[in-house]
Amino acid sequence: MAEPPPFLSAKDVGSFAYLTIKDRTPQILTRAIDTLHRHKSEFFEKHGEEGVEAEKKAISLLSKLRNELQTDKPIVPLVEDCADTDLWNQHLEYQRGLLNESDGQPSWFRSPWLFVECYMYRRLHEAIIQSPPINGFDVFKESKDQNFFESQESVMALCTHLQELIRTIEDLDENQLKNEFFKLLQISLWGNKCDLSLSGGGSSSQKTNIMNSLEDLKQFILVNDMEHLWSLLSKCKKARENMSVDRVYIVLDNSGFELVTDLVLADFLLSSKLATEIHFHGKMIPWFVSDTTIHDLNWVIKQMKFCNHKWMSKCGANWENYIKVGRWVYHDHIFWTLPHEYSAMPLVAPDLYAELQKACLILFKGDLNYRKLTGDRKWDFTVPFHQALCGFHPAPLCSIRTLKAEIQVGLQPGQGEQLTALDPHWLTSGKYGVFQFDGPL
C-alpha cells in the first residue's frame, strides 16, 4: 500500500495549523493565566497563603510554556509522573525518530500539528497538577459553563421538542421516526459549531433556536450519510431479540450546548428503541478548551434538573435516571487525550479498541475526532474515508463534524475545488459539516 501523505504542520507558513500555533494557542494560554489570576482570592479563601503560592506557581509554569511555544523551543518530556506520562514521552521519542539529523529536535513549528496541539493541552494540565493544592482546578470550566448559560433559549426549545416527541413517539410511523432522527442528528452536528478552541477560548454559543435553522443549513452538509445510520439502526431494532443489547457509542466532544444536543440525541435513540444502551466517552482532563469531562457532564445534568423550566428539568431528571439504571454509561480513557491517531489504538490502547468493538455504531463528535480518525494528514479531498482511517474499523462508525481544520476526505471529484472557489475558508470556519459513515452497507 502507498505511504499515507504527510501530517499537517505549522511548518507550512500561512496554513491553518501555522496560524493556530502562532496565534490561537498563545491566546488560549493567556486566557488560562488570566483565569488563574481572577481566582486568586478564591484560592486564598479555600487554601490560605498556600493557595496563592500555588496560583503563582501555575502562572509561572504557563508563562514559561507560552514562551517555549512562541520561540519554537524543542518539545521537552513530561516530568510529572501520571498514568499517561510514559506513553507521551515514548511518543516524543517516536517523533524524534521521524526527523533527520539536519531537522533538529521536534518543536512547536516543525512537528506535526496534532502532536504539538495535544501536547500544549497536556503541558497545561501538567502545570496545574504541579501546583497543589489547586491541582484539581479546571481553567476552562467557567467558559464551558458560560456557553451552556448563553445557549439557554435553544436548550429550552430543544428539551420542549424532545419531551413532546417522546410523548407521541409510539404513534409515529417509520417515516416520521426517521425524520425526527435526522432532525436530532443535524442539531447534534450544528451543536459542534460551539467549540471554544476555534475562537481562542472566547465565547461561541447557540443564541437562537437551532431548530428554526435546520432547513437553511442543509446546503452546508458536504457529505450526508444519515440514511446509512438510519438503515443500520433500524435493522438492529428489527433483528433484536428479547433482552439483547444494541449499544450506540458516542465519543463526546464539547460541553455546553453541544453536549445537550448529544444527550438529546442519546435520549431519542433509547426512546425510539433504535438502541438499548448508550455509552459515552469523555476526556479525563481539560482538553481543547471545551471538551467534556465527567464533571461537565454531571454539572450540565444537574443544572438542567434543578432549573425552573419544566421540560429542561424533566430532561435533567430522566438523564440522571438513565445513568443510575445503567442505560447510559460514561467511560473515560487516557487514550482520548494522547496525541495518537486512532489507527494506533489497537497497539496503544487495546482495551479501548476491544470495548469499541462491542458497539453496533460509534458516533465520533467534532473536528478533533475527525483529525485523529484520518491521522491529520494532507489527504486529497477525494480519498475514500475508509482508506483515510488507515485500518481503524472497530465497528461501523460515523464522524459528525463541522469543518475546523484543513482536512477533508471522501468528497466528489471537483467538489473541494468548487468549494475553495466559492468560499476560501470552507475548511476552517465551522460553517460546513459532514455525516461521514464507514461500515458495511
Ligand code: F6P
Ligand atoms: O484550531 C481549531 C481547533 O483547535 C482545531 O485544532 C480542533 O480540531 C478544533 O479546534 C476543535 O474542535 P472540536 O471541538 O470540534 O473538536
Ligand code: MG
Ligand atoms: Mg472540542
